[in-house]
Amino acid sequence: MIRSSDRARLLAVSLGLVLVPTIAWAQDAPPPATDPKEMARAHGEEALALHAAGKFQEAFTKFETAERIAHSPVFVVWMARSKRAIGELRAAQGFYQRVVSEALPADASPNWQQAKAEAEVELKALSQRIPSIKVTVAAGSAVPSALTLDGAAIAIGDPIAVDPGEHRIEATSEGGAVVTRNVRVEEGQPTAIVSLDLQKTSAPAGGGGGDLVIPGAVLLGVGGASLIAGAVTGAYALVLAGEIEEGCVGNQCLATDADKADDADALARASTGTLIAGGVLAVTGIVLIAVDPGGSETALLRVGPTWAGLDIRF
Template sequence: MLAKCLRRCAFVVTVLATAPAFSAEPPDRATESAQELARAKAHEGLKLYGADRWQEAFEAFQEADRLYHAPTLVLYMARCQRKLGKLTDARALYEQVLAEPLPDDAPPAFLDARRDAEVELDAVRAALAPPAAAAPPPAAPAPAGADRGGGSLLPAGLAFGLGAVGLGVGAVTGILSLSRVSDLKAQCDGRRCPAALQGEADAATTLGHVSTASFLVGAASAAAGVVLLVLRPGGDPAPDAAGAARRAPRGVAWSAGVGIGRIELQATF
């Protein structure tokens, strides 16, 4: 490979002895001494290039091109810059080779240099292109039960409300019943009471029953509220562990009833 490069560069410098120079402001013909110096610098640069001494090779090619310009020398300058990691400078030199006009009778080495520069420039441009935006990371799977519907708190709220009303009514009616019983005892002689107080006695008894029933209803409703708070009727079932498609939520019908001393809670699936 190195011998091939040496032959090509020597051929190029030799050809330039009989062809117009390509420098920006060349003389009509390069002097014989300039040609010899350029040839020597080109050989030196190729040896350094083959020894992986890129910076020294670049300087040798640059000096040779200053003495006698040739596209092949610029091509090797670009290659040195590319090896040194100076891709922006290498790109500019490759583009210089491609932009340089060639005469109709240009040496084959110049045409080869242009073709090589075109191929190598594509690789340099690709290396300089900004990296494509990274794809966003996949969304983390939702934790088990995250899609599960929370269900309604309304039934529990109603049950707690009914329990509060029951306990409140029980407390008030209980106080009234005790107050009337106390008044009746004050008007009776031991266990014997006047017949006129029978109505008051019946009213006190009724208040006592209402108080007892209200306390029972309140307590039962509060217990039902706790159950409904835990179950939350109307929620969606959680998907199974295998990740099967979510089934359509099944209907759940709830009914509750209360009475004196009892509460009924029923669910239909």
């Protein structure tokens, strides 16, 4: 409820009894088409009625218009009160601070002086009821490369004054992943501390895990296939050599087995080359998998006469 003394003081402001001394008109100048003091008074009366009716945003607009027409700390105090009633505490704080910081002229009216005194008291009470949010990072968490509160950049650990209500925090990791948190604060509550943990969105310390697994697996597969092919080829070469030996007497072999001997020799050479190449490829693949920074497993290649396998231990 608005006290009758408040209404009387506002009307006095609007009538020009407390207006800035610079609003004056030369006696020999023609009166303006519209008297600013009358305009301010009219807007002030409408603003008071709106404020009393609980229409605080509309009241603020009217007080703001009256202030633009003819400055008075009384208008600014009522602007602060309207914002406070809406819940925009930070805006209200700014208007109160304007009145408190204003240097009044020596001949300032009692109404101006009283408005400033009231602003000082109300500003102190309001400042204790403005909530704040402080963002921290959990122990062992990566520090975000970017951090915003309601779209504005903030720093880790700095308490930020906010209006009551819900607010959105966004933290961006070095890898580009975004973590969002919504937090709601109430008027008068202690500082809300929001702890972020970016461990799940950060890249491993050694770089991108898994980058070497795929090429390592491909090389291991090709190498394993080559080892199997070399073993099969070598086995066939041994079969041919055995058939040739059956027709030999001492060091003398059948002339008809000459072509078969050439084939056995070629297969033996091919088997040896394939086994060597397969072994190199398989070992290279194992090394790539074993040293990949994304895993901690160990790998052991097991090769037999006709098989090759990879034993991975975690």
